[in-house]
Amino acid sequence: xxxxxxxxxxxxxxxxxxxxxxxxLLVAVAYLTYAERKVIGAIQLRKGPNVVGxxxxxxxxxxxxxxxxxxxxxxxxxxxLIFILAPMLTFILSLxxxxxxxxxxxxxxxxxxxxVLYLFAISSLGVYGVIMAGWASNSKYAxxxxxxxxxxxVSYEVSLGFVIISVLLCVGSLNxxxxxxxxxxxxxxxxxxxxxxxxxxxxxxxxxxxxxxLPEGESExxxxxxxxxxxxxxxxxxxGEYANMILMSAITxxxxxxxxxxPIDIAPLNWIPGPIWFFLKIAFVxxxxxxxxATMPRYRYDQLMRLGWKVFLPLSLFWVVLTAGVLVTFGLVxx
Amino acid sequence: xxQALAFYLFAAVTxxxxxxxxxxxxxxxxxxxxxxxxxNAAALFVLLGAEFLAMILIVVYVGxxxxxxxxxxMMLDINFVELRQGFARYLPIGAxxxxxxxxxxxLAVGAWTVIPVTADSSIxxxxxMNEVTNTHALGALIYTHYVYLFQTAGLIxxxxxxxxxxxxxxxxSDVKRQSVDEQNARxxxxxxxxxxxxxxxxx
Numbered sequence: 001x002x003x004x005x006x007x008x009x010x011x012x013x014x015x016x017x018x019x020x021x022x023x024x025l026l027v028a029v030a031y032l033t034y035a036e037r038k039v040i041g042a043i044q045l046r047k048g049p050n051v052v053g054x055x056x057x058x059x060x061x062x063x064x065x066x067x068x069x070x071x072x073x074x075x076x077x078x079x080x081l082i083f084i085l086a087p088m089l090t091f092i093l094s095l096x097x098x099x100x101x102x103x104x105x106x107x108x109x110x111x112x113x114x115x116v117l118y119l120f121a122i123s124s125l126g127v128y129g130v131i132m133a134g135w136a137s138n139s140k141y142a143x144x145x146x147x148x149x150x151x152x153x154v155s156y157e158v159s160l161g162f163v164i165i166s167v168l169l170c171v172g173s174l175n176x177x178x179x180x181x182x183x184x185x186x187x188x189x190x191x192x193x194x195x196x197x198x199x200x201x202x203x204x205x206x207x208x209x210x211x212x213x214l215p216e217g218e219s220e221x222x223x224x225x226x227x228x229x230x231x232x233x234x235x236x237x238x239x240g241e242y243a244n245m246i247l248m249s250a251i252t253x254x255x256x257x258x259x260x261x262x263p264i265d266i267a268p269l270n271w272i273p274g275p276i277w278f279f280l281k282i283a284f285v286x287x288x289x290x291x292x293x294a295t296m297p298r299y300r301y302d303q304l305m306r307l308g309w310k311v312f313l314p315l316s317l318f319w320v321v322l323t324a325g326v327l328v329t330f331g332l333v334x335x
Numbered sequence: 336x337x338q339a340l341a342f343y344l345f346a347a348v349t350x351x352x353x354x355x356x357x358x359x360x361x362x363x364x365x366x367x368x369x370x371x372x373x374x375n376a377a378a379l380f381v382l383l384g385a386e387f388l389a390m391i392l393i394v395v396y397v398g399x400x401x402x403x404x405x406x407x408x409m410m411l412d413i414n415f416v417e418l419r420q421g422f423a424r425y426l427p428i429g430a431x432x433x434x435x436x437x438x439x440x441x442l443a444v445g446a447w448t449v450i451p452v453t454a455d456s457s458i459x460x461x462x463x464m465n466e467v468t469n470t471h472a473l474g475a476l477i478y479t480h481y482v483y484l485f486q487t488a489g490l491i492x493x494x495x496x497x498x499x500x501x502x503x504x505x506x507x508s509d510v511k512r513q514s515v516d517e518q519n520a521r522x523x524x525x526x527x528x529x530x531x532x533x534x535x536x537x538x
Contacts, residue, residue: 082363112386113468114386114390120390120398121390124399128370128405131406150402154399157398
């Protein structure tokens with residue numbers, strides 16, 4: 001019995017840690033939908049949700065209960081297993097990536113050596129949820145939406161990868177905590193500012209957000225790949241999409257905005273604990289997501305592809321070479 | 336104990352999904368089982384401590400190659416019943432080829448001798464695993480001892496890529512394309528004309 005005891009103990013601790021990450025994350029997702037509607041409302045001189053609860057604060061829960069109470073519809077021609085698997089996959093992938101995100105010094109569920117690669121691998125899997133949903137629905141709108149989304153996500157991943165490489169060149173490690181600690185003197189958003197911009201725009205395309213939300217394209221594709229989904233299977237896509245937005249904002253904060261570090265390491269700023277700084281940075285990036293959605297018109301599809309392959313790819317490739325050259329020339333290569 | 340359990344779990348799922356790749360009726364299911372097999376292979380790499388290889392396996396094979404597979408298979412319009420018809424007829428040929436391959440593998444592996452230096456260094460890798468991460472160790476080897484082989488591999492891939500482009504690229508004269516530079520260079524004063532239209536007259 002005593003041989004198994006340590007496994008049970010560490011298992012309980014890990015489950016508790018997972019819950020400590022996932023529960024606040026789901027609450028954050030709920031309130032991100034609320035924030036989105038409020039921010040877009042303010043930009044468009046409307047009030048946004050203000051009926052359910054004080055200031056409409058209970059609106060996300062009302063929406064959630066509404067979705068739960070609806071009927072799950074399986075289209076007759078659908079491939080049943082894959083149809084049900086796809087939203088689950090999307091949702092799971094948006095959660096498991098959080099395992100390697102550091103919230104503070106040492107405050108991370110799995111402090112693995114290849115954290116950045118893990119994140120990159122998980123985000124490159126996101127496309128499967130979309131393709132499987134589009135194909136299994138057996139509907140042309142869903143399929144076209146899925147094809148668009150797959151092409152878009154695969155294209156922007158390439159420049160995303162090069163941006164990450166130029167950050168890694170400055171750090172010399174794939175560990176996310178090391179990446180944050182390397183930004184103690186200056187956040188990478190300042191020396192690598194062009195890459196910061198490229199990264200943010202690529203992230204918009206990767207998460208299928210406006211102005212790159214062609215996969216959803218409600219004016220021509222009804223709602224894109226999840227047009228056949230209803231009730232909780234739709235809700236899982238929705239939750240996954242918003243959890244992915246928060247995840248991508250967290251990655252942006254870790255790679256470019258110094259993670260849990262205060263902007264300057266002086267007295268009143270470094271009293272504030274790290275997780276709060278991290279939360280503020282995520283909220284800052286998320287606000288940009290909402291701001292862009294409220295103010296930008298949707299891209300045309302060929303322009304989207306041109307931007308990814310002909311502008312961002314050469315630019316980020318050039319920047320990798322430039323970063324490497326500068327680091328070698330001035331002897332700044334990290335050991 | 337947990338490690339052994341994990342190994343048998345991942346290995347069993349890898350083999351089972353490998354069998355399902357060739358035996359499932361729907362090609363899309365085959366590709367999805369292939370992805371499952373890649374995944375479990377990556378998990379086996381993690382158990383070996385080869386974390387970098389595991390992540391690269393997922394990023395490259397699952398994240399890129401299998402997406403293209405899935406893309407192609409989903410777009411194909413295949414009659415599955417027709418595809419199955421010749422199965423019994425082709426089975427002997429397929430089985431013969433498989434047997435020959437198996438025999439070749441056995442002959443090759445049986446005659447395999449590892450030079451002593453490599454055998455020694457694989458028992459005690461230099462540098463030891465707990466001092467340097469996978470990524471550093473691989474980089475230090477690939478970009479020093481094996482740099483020419485590495486570059487050659489890159490060139491071969493480049494040739495394949497150029498070949499694919501040459502085979503599929505055709506310039507069509509009947510397609511209207513947008514020239515973005517030209518578009519951006521247009522000024523309102525050059526292309527927009529404000530006309531005062533008199534009552535009853537046309538433009």
